[in-house]
Amino acid sequence: MHSIRSKSTYEIALFCTDGYHANPKCEPMLTPFLSFLKQQNLIIDTRKETLLAVSGGVDSVVLCYLFKQAGLPFAIAHCNFNLRGIESDEDTQFVHTLSHHYxxxxxxxxxxxxxxxxxxxxxxxxxxxxxRYRFFYSLLEKHGLHQIATAHHWDDSVETILLNFIKGTGIMGFCGIQPINGKIIRPLLFARKEEILNYAKQENLSWREDSSNKDIYYQRNFIRNKIIPLLHSINPNFEETTKDTCKKLTDINKLFQSHIHTLKQEILYFHDDLCYVAIDKITHLPWAATAVFEILRSYGFTFEQIKDFIVEPKSSGKVIYSKDYELSTDRKQWIIRTKTPSNQLAVKQIIVEGTLQVQYGNQILYFNTFENQKYIIKKTPYIAALDYDTLQFPLILRPWEEGDAFYPLGMKGRKKVSDLLIDLKIPIAVKKNVHILTSNNEIVWIVGLRIDERFKVRNTTKRVLEIK
Known part of the structure; x- marks a missing residue:
């Protein structure tokens, strides 16, 4: 028993096989706190410090107190946002005093x-x-801290659910604040605000009151001070019933996400930095818009955008944009690509004789010269074998333009580049990246697709310029 007594309260709680109430040290708030930490697996290593986000308000003060009571190592992080004048400065001083106390x-x-x-x-x-989160993460890295703990409680979670409902959300938005999100843990989510306040008074703790919490200009404060009291008039146990509902929806979401993961494997594939969505596999299903929205959630497209695309799945050429991506339709599939600055691929590049490699966009062209009798032509559009002596340097690499035309390999007639791209069924998203290589204003190669008949390797060719 001596070895057990030398451990922290948290470790003793873990040791008790018949539940936390078996531990005589556990106080009213400490008991469910320890239980919640264990149930949610929030503390992985009891030897490493957790960074507690402390504003000076009652929630974060109680968080510090519970960590101290549990014998868990911690450090404190505090942000002064300069929003409440001298009040903000007094909060900072209070938090520093608190850290000295502990x-x-x-x-x-x-x-x-x-x-x-x-x-x-x-x-x-x-x-x-x-x-604040930039600051917190910088502290984790700089000081080798374990994780970040915030003092969010269940009332905060209820407010988040209502905000999500009002603004629009998927099923995840109805699951409330999660106990763990990467390096962030929320050890007080088990508790109501009223419980935290009562506990702080019981333990004679001091804290700071934030006067801005009463300002209904802020959306959360409006919900907290105006909306939730009205909901209480309908259901006095509103927070508790919401907790039960969230538990059910969280379980439903796990089932849903499992199905979404399976669908991703079926309809997404990646090639040449593009994401292809085989949308025709699910557009006929009544829940297609919701499923596709979840599948593409990480790309930042809105539900309204996805719904519009589902309505007209065969409308080739349609394009929508999120912050970092663009999505276009191409027959029976969608294509997602990273948005490219308008001037990034529009620059002409001059290629002088003797150049070994050139980069454009995320591609690299490699140049090699061979004697013809030693060269074997590779049958792939990704490698251009050209008669060196028919070329006039410098060569120019540039995006193709409307009106560009050339003599496709194996043909006697002239053909527009735009027509070739249509014949090859090149998706619109890919067309934007197509470049041409020219010599003396004549197209030598539509890069990665077709060389010009006039510059091909012949029996009379002495030197071969290979570009791949």
């Missing part, structure tokens, strides 16, 4: 939050969120 490290910083929000055209709340 004899733990305190890392604090100050942000010009409103300037950051204005510069990035985002709300003040979103700016504050972005800034």
């Amino acid at each position: 004899k733990v490290a305190c890392y604090s910083t100050r942000f010009q939050t409103k300037d950051f929000a204005s510069d990035n055209a985002i709300s003040t709340q979103m700016a504050a969120r972005d800034l």
Whole structure:
């Protein structure tokens, strides 16, 4: 028993096979706190410090207190957002005093939050969120800390669910705040705000009140102070019934995501930095729009955009954009590619004699010269074998343009590049990346597709320029 007594409260709780209530050290809030940590597997290594996000409010103060009571190592991180004048400075001083009391490290910083929000055209709340998490992650890396713990409680989760419902969401949005998300854990999600307040008073803890919490200008505050009281008039146990509903929806979401994973394997494939979606496999199904939205969620397209595409699945040439990607239709499939700055592939490149390699976009052309009698022509459009002595340097590499024409290999007549691309059924998303190589303003090679008849290797060719 001596070895057990030398352990932390958290480790003793883990040792108790008949539940946390068997531990006499556990206090009213500490008992469910320890239980929640174990159930959700939030503390992987009890020897490493967890970085606690501490504002000075009652929630984060209780979080610190519980970590201390449990004997879990921690450090404190605090952000001063310069939004409440002297109040913000007093919060910072309070948090530093708290860290001295617990004899733990305190890392604090100050942000010009409103300037950051204005510069990035985002709300003040979103700016504050972005800034603090950047700061927290930098501390993890710099000081070798284990993870970040925030003081979100169940009432916060309910507010998030209502916000998601009002703004529009998928099933995941109804599952509330999750106990763990990568390096972020939320150890107080088991508790209601009222429980946290009562516990803080019971333990005679001090904390700071944030006056902005009463300002209904902020959406969360409006929901907290106006909407939820109305919902209580219908259901006094609104938060508890919401918790039960979230548990059911979380389980349903796991089943749903399992099916989505299977669908991804069936309809997505990748080639040459493009993602192809075999949309014709599921467009006939009544739930197609929802499934495709979930499958493509990581690319940032909206549900409305996906719905429009589902309605007209055979409308080739249609294009939509997210922040970083573009999605286009091509017959029975969709194609997703990274958005390319308009000037990135539009630059002409001059290739002088003796050049060994040239990069354009995410492609590289390699140049080699061979004596004809030693050269074997490779039958692939990705390699151009050209009669060196028919070329006039410098060569020009550029995107194809409407009106460009050449003499395709094996043909006597002239053909427009646009017509060849149509004949080869090149998707619109790929057409944008097609380049041509010219010599003295004549097309030598439509890169990766077809060389010009006039520049092919013949029996009379002495030197071969191979480009691949």
